[in-house]
Amino acid sequence: MSFMSLLYKYLLLFTIIAFTKVSCLYFNFSTFEPNDATKLLLHNSYIQREAIQVTPDNIKDSISNLSGRALYKDPFKIASFNTTFVINITPETSPGGEGIAFILASDPTLPENSSGQWLGIVNADTEGTSRAAILAVEFDTRQSSTRDGPDGHVGININSISSLIQVPLINTKVNLSSGKDVTIKIEYSNDVIFVFGSMSGNSQDSMETLLVSPPLNLSYYFKQVVYVGFSASTSTYTELNCVKAWEFSGVEDSKKNKHLLVWIILPMVIILGVLVFLLAYFLTKKNTEIQEDTYPRIEDQIQHSSMAPKKYTLQELMKATGGFSHQNKLGEGGFGTVYKGTLGNKKEIAVKRVSKNSRQGKQEFMAEVTTIGSLHHKNLVKLIGWCYESKELLLVYEFMPKGSLDKYLFNQSSELESQYSKVLDWKTRNSVILDVAQALDYLHNGCERRVLHRDIKASNIMLDLDYVAKLGDFGLARTVQKRNETHHSTKEIAGTPGYMAPETFLIGRATVETDVYAFGVLVLEVVCGRRPGNVFAQDDYKNSIVYQVWELYGKGEIVSVVDKRISCEEKEVERVKWEEEIEIVLVLGLACCHPNPNERPSMKSVLMVLNGEASPPIIPMERPSFVWPAMPSSFKEGEDNSLINGPFTQLSGR
Numbered sequence: 001m002s003f004m005s006l007l008y009k010y011l012l013l014f015t016i017i018a019f020t021k022v023s024c025l026y027f028n029f030s031t032f033e034p035n036d037a038t039k040l041l042l043h044n045s046y047i048q049r050e051a052i053q054v055t056p057d058n059i060k061d062s063i064s065n066l067s068g069r070a071l072y073k074d075p076f077k078i079a080s081f082n083t084t085f086v087i088n089i090t091p092e093t094s095p096g097g098e099g100i101a102f103i104l105a106s107d108p109t110l111p112e113n114s115s116g117q118w119l120g121i122v123n124a125d126t127e128g129t130s131r132a133a134i135l136a137v138e139f140d141t142r143q144s145s146t147r148d149g150p151d152g153h154v155g156i157n158i159n160s161i162s163s164l165i166q167v168p169l170i171n172t173k174v175n176l177s178s179g180k181d182v183t184i185k186i187e188y189s190n191d192v193i194f195v196f197g198s199m200s201g202n203s204q205d206s207m208e209t210l211l212v213s214p215p216l217n218l219s220y221y222f223k224q225v226v227y228v229g230f231s232a233s234t235s236t237y238t239e240l241n242c243v244k245a246w247e248f249s250g251v252e253d254s255k256k257n258k259h260l261l262v263w264i265i266l267p268m269v270i271i272l273g274v275l276v277f278l279l280a281y282f283l284t285k286k287n288t289e290i291q292e293d294t295y296p297r298i299e300d301q302i303q304h305s306s307m308a309p310k311k312y313t314l315q316e317l318m319k320a321t322g323g324f325s326h327q328n329k330l331g332e333g334g335f336g337t338v339y340k341g342t343l344g345n346k347k348e349i350a351v352k353r354v355s356k357n358s359r360q361g362k363q364e365f366m367a368e369v370t371t372i373g374s375l376h377h378k379n380l381v382k383l384i385g386w387c388y389e390s391k392e393l394l395l396v397y398e399f400m401p402k403g404s405l406d407k408y409l410f411n412q413s414s415e416l417e418s419q420y421s422k423v424l425d426w427k428t429r430n431s432v433i434l435d436v437a438q439a440l441d442y443l444h445n446g447c448e449r450r451v452l453h454r455d456i457k458a459s460n461i462m463l464d465l466d467y468v469a470k471l472g473d474f475g476l477a478r479t480v481q482k483r484n485e486t487h488h489s490t491k492e493i494a495g496t497p498g499y500m501a502p503e504t505f506l507i508g509r510a511t512v513e514t515d516v517y518a519f520g521v522l523v524l525e526v527v528c529g530r531r532p533g534n535v536f537a538q539d540d541y542k543n544s545i546v547y548q549v550w551e552l553y554g555k556g557e558i559v560s561v562v563d564k565r566i567s568c569e570e571k572e573v574e575r576v577k578w579e580e581e582i583e584i585v586l587v588l589g590l591a592c593c594h595p596n597p598n599e600r601p602s603m604k605s606v607l608m609v610l611n612g613e614a615s616p617p618i619i620p621m622e623r624p625s626f627v628w629p630a631m632p633s634s635f636k637e638g639e640d641n642s643l644i645n646g647p648f649t650q651l652s653g654r
Helices: 001-021 034-039 255-286 288-292 296-301 314-320 361-370 406-409 426-446 512-528 545-554 572-592 605-608
Strands: 026-028 040-043 046-048 052-053 068-073 079-093 099-106 134-140 153-158 163-168 181-189 194-196 207-211 227-233 239-251 329-332 336-342 350-355 383-389 391-397 461-463 468-472 488-490 509-513
Touching: 026 605, 034 040, 040 046, 040 227, 068 099, 068 239, 079 099, 079 227, 099 163, 099 239, 099 545, 134 163, 134 181, 134 461, 153 194, 163 207, 163 296, 181 406, 296 314, 314 336, 314 350, 314 391, 314 509, 329 488, 361 383, 361 391, 426 461, 426 468, 426 572, 426 605, 461 509, 512 545, 512 605, 545 572
Parallel strands: none
Antiparallel strands: 026 239, 040 068, 046 052, 052 239, 068 227, 079 181, 079 239, 099 134, 099 227, 134 153, 153 163, 181 194, 194 207, 329 336, 336 350, 350 391, 383 391, 461 468, 488 509
């Protein structure tokens, strides 16, 4: 028997044992009988006519302003799950209201006063708080407010009735309020929730994809076990909310099962470990010569351009950095470490040493050298050289003595070096914003081939001795092959949470508009002196700087967001001028962060505003909902756009 055959045999055996012994929560109700109530936790719900009536529909009673829950009696700890169920919603008014939701809840009890818009999910006290501890996939049948989606939509909510993402069903065959059976399938795996639906049964062919969530690590929200089931509500608008069938399968990750498995799996793990080690050893030995030169034509690729940066030897850079001494370390990122160095001519440099174990780091190396090696602009960090020798990937930049912008905006600890304790005044911050805008305009419009940066953020903005800002770190940058194109297709979602435009999760593309969105977030954080927040990683997704600044803009209090460390001690007339300047810049930042990519200004328009040649774009007082496909632009006729067809989503919901 060959080595690989033996390995496959043990892997198969391991898989069979593991999946046989791991405890799963599984149940299947093809229909519901009265005695099934013992298997459920029913709150203001009951079983009748072979279905769960999630909100009571006894014709003798009023069905207005009610809420109910129906959950399976046994909780489980989330790992992954899939569930299929049949719902039937029959409106009693036009339109019906309010809807039904599939829920995962830490607390099985029904919140008080959770009828109407609350869908039995939360109430006014728990709305938007971690105390709610609930995720809901809502099937909404009525637009409850201007911020809510249209009649008939699917959304995902966390601790709130405001949807993190929602999709209208108008362009699908699924009609929630038809009074007919609707089959829904929900899958959660690899941190993504998929929602499918059909009006014609559970066959794979009839299922439509209704919604795909952004990455959601549910273990962040649910530390303990959860209950699965349904909630629903009515208001003065009413409907009959029924669940007619329900199948659920979920991996239960409890401590009891872990202890049970350890004595079964541990010997297998040891055996597999030895086999994998031997396999790795033989493969490494076999491929040594291949691995010696990961990029056999790297020099040809880089020096194909007549303006390629200089190639340095490893010995030169080792000497310049003191052998990559820890004392010369400037910082460390996901792809490698940056060191300060001094060349023989006393020129100071910064050397990025790409991690040998990072495949992404190697991609970043090639992206940086091939993308910005031939770019020259006063507001771009200059790449002056590179080295590929003895498996070392090294990038050589001009040295930026004042470091990165983020240290001045956020890191005001007394433990930091004295240079970072300087508070950047408004004039400097305004100049930084203009510098970055000029760099980005050059990348989008001034190069032979358009360049999309894809990772604009404060830590990638470097400052020279005079606090002139330069955009750096082109590891994620991509060139657009044709000058008149505006996007770069990609298989991976690239960027930094908090700076990523909402459409990024849907289109899988980098565009000029996604760069503009990140620039808008940067503008807001420079003025506010605070981090942008990550809308997909917190209990309350409205912690995003974009939401908060827009909310204060609607209240006429936008200037109140300015970093308190900026002072203006001039005469009152100067203060008024100062506040006017800040308000213009903040409104421009919000315009760049418009949920509709077609409403975002181009970088040419941004520069005109910053230079006082044009007024900032007019934006609504309330942040618009994110709707996809995006509506056509109202002001960018003749400018480059990247209108891309795709599904609909919304970040601010009900």
